[in-house]
Amino acid sequence: xxxxxxEKQRTNVTLTATNLAAARxxxxxxxxxxxxxxxxAVRAARAEAWAAENxxxxxxxxxxxxxxxxPLADLQVLKLP
Numbered sequence: 001x002x003x004x005x006x007e008k009q010r011t012n013v014t015l016t017a018t019n020l021a022a023a024r025x026x027x028x029x030x031x032x033x034x035x036x037x038x039x040x041a042v043r044a045a046r047a048e049a050w051a052a053e054n055x056x057x058x059x060x061x062x063x064x065x066x067x068x069x070x071p072l073a074d075l076q077v078l079k080l081p
Contacts, residue, residue, distance in 0.1 A: 013034060023030050051058070070076075 015030070020030065023033070
């Protein structure tokens with residue numbers, strides 16, 4: 001996803017000198033890599049928060065399925081062993 005300069009915001013990030021020097025030596029775009037890593041960390045944090053917020057409902061649903069079976073299982077075309 002390409003973002004315009006207007007959508008970006010400057011910030012200060014502290015990196016180890018060794019990693020920064022190596023990234024520069026390889027011509028890596030530190031900003032883009034940092035943004036991608038941050039986006040992945042945010043995605044994982046959101047997924048974890050969602051799972052925590054919905055843990056009770058998920059547990060109740062699993063318990064219901066164990067007791068009652070999968071809804072519409074009799075209409076399922078592909079039967080699993």
